[in-house]
Amino acid sequence: MTMNGPILPGTMDISLPLIRQQPQPTVADQVFDTLQQRILTLELPPQTKISETEVSRLMGVSRQPVREAFKRLAKLGFLQIRPQSGTTVSLISEEAVLRAQFIRTALEVKTCRKACETATAQALAPLHSLIARQKDAFAAKDRDMFHALDEEFHIAICELAGVRFVWDLIHESKAHMDRIRMLSLNTTSQQLALQEHIAILDAIAAGNADAAEAAMTEHLSRIVVLIDEVKKQQHSFFQETDT
Known part of the structure; x- marks a missing residue:
């Protein structure tokens, strides 16, 4: 924001980064949707162990979008991520x-x-x-x-x-x-x-x-x-x- 003069109402005097649009859904979205559906239909029942490496291999994607999907599922309460003992499908709350x-x-x-x-x-x-x-x-x-x-x-x-x-x-x-x-x-x-x-x-x-x-x-x-x-x-x- 410049300080050389008054800012007029209705004007914006800041710089913003250029956002590159990505096609939707992203790979992470697709992994998330697939895993959530498997959890909801109980193809992945509670306490099932699930790993980023195995999901990446089966879905033919890198680990980064899988990691993102895991974090989203954990935030919603469908996965429990424990660094020492691995990731499991959450019990029903x-x-x-x-x-x-x-x-x-x-x-x-x-x-x-x-x-x-x-x-x-x-x-x-x-x-x-x-x-x-x-x-x-x-x-x-x-x-x-x-x-x-x-x-x-x-x-x-x-x-x-x-x-x-x-x-x-x-x-x-x-x-x-x-x-x-x-x-x-x-x-x-x-x-x-x-x-x-x-x-x-x-x-x-x-x-x-x-x-x-x-x-x-x-x-x-x-x-x-x-x-x-x-x-x-x-x-x-x-x-x-x-x-």
Whole structure:
């Protein structure tokens, strides 16, 4: 900043470095996305040992982007990096799951109410299509497709409400919930999720904001029950909590 005269309002008198734009996603982004997906789908279950060297070799990249991805995953709570004993996939934190559920409920309830204001027959068509496809996936016992369509359904509600950006916020926090959902994604839980989706859609289609809020709240609160069910079957996957 120069000191030779007054700085006029609305002017900027500083030097800034030139930023070279990089194509997106970067290699580190791709490594991060791949590893996070493997963790969320439990292909890399809790306590699995994972190394920068092995990931670099398998993915055909240098260690630097892998190191960056590891740091991001550790910051989000999915990896534990211990210099002396190596890196492992983190145990599931019940606290992190409930925190994510709180954030997601607050955002999606508001989104549902807003969607009721824009719920024309044409605008609702993608949601009806997703429900039909989820029914097909359930009938075909295609668990992975069912899970993918579940996520698409929630994204479609954000788009219907005109707040697609909300899903980006939800996506950042919901990952801890996803491991629970994948562990509990059996026939019964899929059927319940489908019924709850139908209830949410019916309420939005009717323009009933209170009913839509209640249906979404019930849908997202079921994670609390799922935690208890999963802990009984896979107790070793969870962090010990103070009593």
